[in-house]
Amino acid sequence: MSKTYKEAVPFKTILTHVILIFLSFITLYPVLWVFKMAFSPSQGFSTSLKGSYTLDNFITLFTIVDSEQNLLMVRQFWNSIFVSVISAFIGLVLATSAAYAFSRFEFKGKKSGMSAMLITQMFPGVLVIIPLYLILDNIGLLNSLWGLILVYSTTTVPFSIFMLKGYFDTIPKEIEEAAIMDGASQFTIFIKIIIPLSRPALAITGLFSFMTAWNEFILAATFMGKEKYYTVPVMLQSFVGAFNTQWGLFAAGSVIVSLPVVILFLYVQKHLVGGLTAGGIKG
Amino acid sequence: MDKGRKKINISYFILFTVFILILEALLYSKTIKMNSLNENLFSIKTKSNKLFQELSVKTQNFAPLQKDIMPIQDIFIFKQKQDKRYPFIYNRDLIYSLTNKKTLEENSLLDKAIYDACDNNKDISPFNERYIIAYNNEKSGKCYSFISSKIDKLLNSGLPQIWYLLIGVILIILVSFVFIPKNNKNRVILSVITILYNIFFYIYSLIILRNPQNIKEIDKIISITKSNLTQTFIIIMILNLLFVAFYISKLNQKLTDTLIKYKTPYLYILPGGLGIALLSFAPLFSGIILSFFKVKYGNYSFTWFENYTDILIGGLNNIANPEGFYYTFFITVIWTAVNIFFHLSIGMVIALVLNKKGLKFKKIYSIIFIIPWAIPNYITALIWKSMFHKQFGSINNFLVYLGFDRISWFTDTTTAFLANLFTNIWLGFPFMMVMTLGALQSIPTHLYDAAVMDGATKWQQFKYITLPMLKPALLPSVILGIIWTFNMFNVIYLVSGGEPNSSTDILITEAYRWAFERNGRYGYSAAYATIIFIVLYLYNYVTGKISGKGEEDE
Numbered sequence: 001m002s003k004t005y006k007e008a009v010p011f012k013t014i015l016t017h018v019i020l021i022f023l024s025f026i027t028l029y030p031v032l033w034v035f036k037m038a039f040s041p042s043q044g045f046s047t048s049l050k051g052s053y054t055l056d057n058f059i060t061l062f063t064i065v066d067s068e069q070n071l072l073m074v075r076q077f078w079n080s081i082f083v084s085v086i087s088a089f090i091g092l093v094l095a096t097s098a099a100y101a102f103s104r105f106e107f108k109g110k111k112s113g114m115s116a117m118l119i120t121q122m123f124p125g126v127l128v129i130i131p132l133y134l135i136l137d138n139i140g141l142l143n144s145l146w147g148l149i150l151v152y153s154t155t156t157v158p159f160s161i162f163m164l165k166g167y168f169d170t171i172p173k174e175i176e177e178a179a180i181m182d183g184a185s186q187f188t189i190f191i192k193i194i195i196p197l198s199r200p201a202l203a204i205t206g207l208f209s210f211m212t213a214w215n216e217f218i219l220a221a222t223f224m225g226k227e228k229y230y231t232v233p234v235m236l237q238s239f240v241g242a243f244n245t246q247w248g249l250f251a252a253g254s255v256i257v258s259l260p261v262v263i264l265f266l267y268v269q270k271h272l273v274g275g276l277t278a279g280g281i282k283g
Numbered sequence: 284m285d286k287g288r289k290k291i292n293i294s295y296f297i298l299f300t301v302f303i304l305i306l307e308a309l310l311y312s313k314t315i316k317m318n319s320l321n322e323n324l325f326s327i328k329t330k331s332n333k334l335f336q337e338l339s340v341k342t343q344n345f346a347p348l349q350k351d352i353m354p355i356q357d358i359f360i361f362k363q364k365q366d367k368r369y370p371f372i373y374n375r376d377l378i379y380s381l382t383n384k385k386t387l388e389e390n391s392l393l394d395k396a397i398y399d400a401c402d403n404n405k406d407i408s409p410f411n412e413r414y415i416i417a418y419n420n421e422k423s424g425k426c427y428s429f430i431s432s433k434i435d436k437l438l439n440s441g442l443p444q445i446w447y448l449l450i451g452v453i454l455i456i457l458v459s460f461v462f463i464p465k466n467n468k469n470r471v472i473l474s475v476i477t478i479l480y481n482i483f484f485y486i487y488s489l490i491i492l493r494n495p496q497n498i499k500e501i502d503k504i505i506s507i508t509k510s511n512l513t514q515t516f517i518i519i520m521i522l523n524l525l526f527v528a529f530y531i532s533k534l535n536q537k538l539t540d541t542l543i544k545y546k547t548p549y550l551y552i553l554p555g556g557l558g559i560a561l562l563s564f565a566p567l568f569s570g571i572i573l574s575f576f577k578v579k580y581g582n583y584s585f586t587w588f589e590n591y592t593d594i595l596i597g598g599l600n601n602i603a604n605p606e607g608f609y610y611t612f613f614i615t616v617i618w619t620a621v622n623i624f625f626h627l628s629i630g631m632v633i634a635l636v637l638n639k640k641g642l643k644f645k646k647i648y649s650i651i652f653i654i655p656w657a658i659p660n661y662i663t664a665l666i667w668k669s670m671f672h673k674q675f676g677s678i679n680n681f682l683v684y685l686g687f688d689r690i691s692w693f694t695d696t697t698t699a700f701l702a703n704l705f706t707n708i709w710l711g712f713p714f715m716m717v718m719t720l721g722a723l724q725s726i727p728t729h730l731y732d733a734a735v736m737d738g739a740t741k742w743q744q745f746k747y748i749t750l751p752m753l754k755p756a757l758l759p760s761v762i763l764g765i766i767w768t769f770n771m772f773n774v775i776y777l778v779s780g781g782e783p784n785s786s787t788d789i790l791i792t793e794a795y796r797w798a799f800e801r802n803g804r805y806g807y808s809a810a811y812a813t814i815i816f817i818v819l820y821l822y823n824y825v826t827g828k829i830s831g832k833g834e835e836d837e
Contacts, residue, residue: 016636017643023633024651030666030709031654033677037669094555101551108541113552119820120563130798130805130812131566131573154558161555186547215659218772222799233661237777240665247669254662265657266650269717 037251057252064249066227073235073253080214080231080257083145087152088209092202094153095160100190102161103168104176117158129222136223143225151219156209163208163271167201168194204271211261232257567816574810590810605696605786606793608814615769615789618703622768623761625708630715635749637716638723649720656713664777667706671778696786699779703787707774711767715760722756723749762826766819790815 039053064072102110132151133142141147171194179189195202217233224230230238232253239250542549577586594608604610633652637645655663670676671692679689692702726749734744770791775781781788785796794815798808 013642016639020636020648024648027651027655027709029677030663030670031658033670034662034666094558097551098555101548105545105548105551107545107548110548113556116564117559120559128563128566128570128812129795130809131570132562133798134573134805135566135569151562154562157555157559158563190551215661217659217661218776218795233659237661237665240668250665250669254666258658258662261659262654262657266653269653269657 034251034254037247038255040248057248058256061249061252061256070228072227075228076230076232076235079145079229080233083148083152083231084210084213087149087213088156088206090149090153091156091160091209092206095157095164095205096195096202097190098157099161099164099168100194103165104173117161120158129219132219133222142223143229145229147223148220148231151223152213152216156212160205160209163205164198164201167198171197201271204268207264207268211264214257214261570809571813573806574813576806576809578805578807586806590807591814593807594810594814605784605788608811610786611788611790611793614700614787618700618771618789619765619768621704622707622711622771623764625704626711626715626764626768627757627761629708629712630717631719631753633712634716634719634723635745638720649716652716653713655709656717660710661773661777663710664706664774667702667709668778671702693779693782696783699782699787703774703778706778707768707771710774711764714764715757718757718760719753722753725756726752762823765822769819770815790818 038057039055041052041054041056062071062073066072101107102114136142136144136147136151141150175193175197176189179193184192215233216231217237220231221234221237224234227235236250236253236257239246239253574590575585575587577584577589636642637649637652670678673679673689673691676692678692683689690698692698730748730752731744734748739747769789771789772791772795775787775789775792776795779787781792781796785793788796790811794808794811796808797804797811
C-alpha cells in the first residue's frame with residue numbers, strides 16, 4: 001500500500017480525461033456556436049459565448065410571411081414533415097414486402113436482385129439528379145411535394161431491404177411452419193406474424209428513412225423553385241445566401257431542425273451500424 | 284386439353300388487343316388536340332411577331348387590332364434573363380405582343396399579372412432564361428400569366444412525339460426478339476402489328492394537324508405544356524409494353540412457367556422493385572443516354588461520344604485549369620485520401636482511449652463524439668462556413684487571439700481546401716470511431732492476457748494484436764467511407780462552394796455545376812456523371828475482389 005503507487009494511477013487517468021475533455025470541447029464548439037447565434041439578439045455573428053440571450057430569432061423565424069401573408073416557415077416545416085413522413089411510410093411498405101421475399105423464398109433472380117440493390121447504393125443522388133430533374137419536369141411534378149416524395153421514397157428502399165432482411169432472417173422459421181400447419185396463407189403469415197414480430201426493426205428502419213428525407217438538401221434545392229414548396233433545408237440555406245446573410249435565423253432554424261434528428265439518431269445509431277456494413281458492402 | 288387452353292388464350296388475346304387499340308386511339312386524339320393548340324400558339328407567335336414588327340416600324344406604338352384574330356385582347360410574351368452580376372434582378376425584353384392598348388402600363392391588371400408571375404417565381408431554379416406569357420381574356424375579363432423556361436421550345440417545336448413512337452417501336456421489337464423463341468414466326472407478326480398501328484396513328488395525327496382550326500380559347504394554352512404530351516406518351520408506351528408482355532407470356536412457355544412457379548416472391552418484390560427500377564435505374568440509364576447528346580439552350584442533338592472526348596481530351600484539359608477533368612479528379616483523389624487518413628486515425632485513437640477498462644464517463648464521451656455524425660450534414664457545412672467567415676468567424680478570431688492575421692479562407696485554393704477538409708474531418712471521424720469501438724469489443728481479451736504473460740509492451744500489444752484484429756473488421760467501413768467522401772457533395776458545395784473559381788470542386792460538384800450553373804449543359808454533365816459512376820464501379824469491383832480474397836485467406 002505505498003502512496004506513490006496510488007498516486008501514479010490517477011495522474012494517468014486525469015491526463016486521459018483532460019485530453020478527452022479537450023477533444024469534446026473541439027467537437028462541441030460548432031454546436032455551442034450555433035446555439036449562441038440562435039439565442040443572440042443580433043443577426044450577425046457573436047464573438048464570444050458571453051452576452052445577452054433572447055428568443056427573438058425564433059419568433060422572427062416563425063413569423064416570416066410571403067407576399068400573400070401566409071406564414072412561410074410554418075408552411076415549410078409542414079412541407080418537410082409531410083414529405084418525410086409520407087416517403088418514409090411508402091419506402092417502408094415497399095421495403096418490408098421485398099425484404100420478406102428475399103429472406104424467406106428461394107427464387108430465380110434472387111442473387112442478381114440483391115446485387116442490383118447494391119449497385120443502387122453506389123450512385124448517390126447527385127448522379128441521377130439530371131435525369132430525375134428532366135423526368136419530373138416532363139411529368140409535371142417539378143415544384144410539387146409529390147415529386148419529392150416520389151424520389152425520396154425509393155432512395156432508402158435498398159438500404160431498408162438490407163436492414164429488414166437481416167432482421168427477418170433471425171425470426172425462426174418454425175413459427176411460420178406451425179402457422180402453415182394451421183392452414184394460414186403466406187400473406188396472413190406475413191401480416192399477422194412477421195410484421196408484429198419485427199415491430200422494433202420496422203420502427204428503426206422507418207426512422208432512418210424519415211431522417212434521410214428530413215436531412216436531404218440538394219434534390220429539394222434543385223426540384224423546388226417556389227418558396228412555398230421549399231423544405232426546411234432549402235430555406236435554411238437561403239438564409240445564408242450571398243447577399244443578405246441572416247445568421248441568427250439560420251442558427252435558430254438549425255437548432256429546431258437538428259434537435260429532433262440528433263436525438264433520434266443517437267437512439268437508432270447502434271442499430272444502423274450493423275446494417276451499414278452488412279448492406280453497404282457484402283451481398 | 285391443350286387445344287382448349289389455346290382457344291381461350293386467343294379470345295383473351297383479341298379482347299386485350301382491341302382494348303389496347305381503343306385506349307391508344309383515345310390517347311392519340313388527346314395528343315392531336317394538344318398539338319393543334321400548339322399550332323395555334325405558333326400562329327399567334329408568327330402573327331404577333333409580324334404585327335409587332337410592322338407596328339414598331341410604322342408608329343413606334345401599338346395600334347388597335349382587329350379583334351377577330353383571337354378571343355383575347357392582349358398578349359405579351361417576355362423573355363427574362365437573370366442578370367449575371369445580381370441574380371435577383373431580371374432583365375425583361377418584350378419579344379411578342381398583341382394588344383389594343385397603347386402600352387402595358389395602361390393595362391394595369393395585366394401588368395400586375397406579370398409581376399405576380401415573377402414574384403411567385405423568385406427561384407433558385409437553374410434557369411438562366413425564362414419566358415413570361417401574359418394575356419387577358421375578353422370573355423372572362425381576367426388576366427393570366429405564366430412562366431415557362433421552355434416556351435420558346437414549345438413555340439418552335441416540330442413534332443417530338445415521333446421520337447417517342449420510334450423508341451417505343453424499337454423497344455417492342457427488341458423485347459419480342461429477345462423473349463420469343465426463334466422458330467416462332469409470331470414475333471415477326473407482332474412487330475409488324477405494332478409498327479403498323481403506331482404508324483397509322485401517327486399519320487392520322489399529321490393529317491389532322493395540317494388543318495389548323497377550331498380550338499381558339501387561349502386559356503387552353505396553359506394546358507399544353509410539354510408535360511401533358513409526355514404524360515400521354517408515357518402511358519402509350521406502357522400500354523405498348525403491356526401489349527407485348529401479354530403476347531410474350533402466351534408464346535414463351537418457359538418464361539411463363541418461371542413466373543408462375545415463383546409467383547409469391549415476385550409479387551412481394553414487385554412494388555419495391557418497380558420503384559427502384561423506375562426511380563433509380565431508369566434515371567441512371569437515361570443519364571447514360573443523355574451523355575451522348577449535346578444540349579444547348581434546350582435543344583438536344585445526338586453527338587455520339589463528343590461529350591466524353593471533350594471531357595477527357597478536350598480543350599479544358601490543361602492540368603492547371605480548375606474546370607478541367609484531370610485537375611478536378613486530382614483534387615478529388617487528394618480530398619478522399621487525406622480525409623480517410625484523418626477519419627481513421629482520429630476515430631481509432633479516440634476509440635482506443637474510450638475502450639480502456641474502468642474509464643469513467645465513457646458513455647457521455649461517446650455520445651459527445653457521435654454528435655457530429657448525428658447533425659444533418661448540410662447544417663454542419665453551413666455552420667463551418669460561418670466559422671470560417673473572414674471578419675466574424677470564430678476561427679479567425681482565434682487566430683487573432685494567437686497573434687496571427689485574419690485569413691480570407693475562400694479566396695485561396697489551399698485555404699479553401701483546408702476549410703473543406705476541417706469540416707469534413709469533424710464530420711467524418713465519429714463513423715470510424717463507432718466502427719472501431721464495435722470491432723474492439725469483438726477482440727477476445729485472453730489474447731491480451733497471454734501477451735501480458737509473455738511480457739509484451741502496450742505498443743507491441745497494439746501492433747501485434749489490436750491492429751491485425753481490427754483490419755478485417757474495419758475494411759468494409761473504410762471502403763464505404765471512401766465512397767462517401769468521394770461523393771461528399773454537401774460539404775464542398777456549401778462550405779467553399781468551389782471557390783475560388785471552382786478550384787476546390789470535386790468531380791460530383793463539378794458535374795452538378797455543368798448542368799445547373801453553366802447554361803444547362805445537361806449532356807456534358809451527364810457524361811461527367813457517367814464517368815464518376817464508372818470510376819466508382821471499377822473501384823467497387825476491385826475492392827470487392829480484394830476483400831473477397833481477404834476472407835478466403837482467413
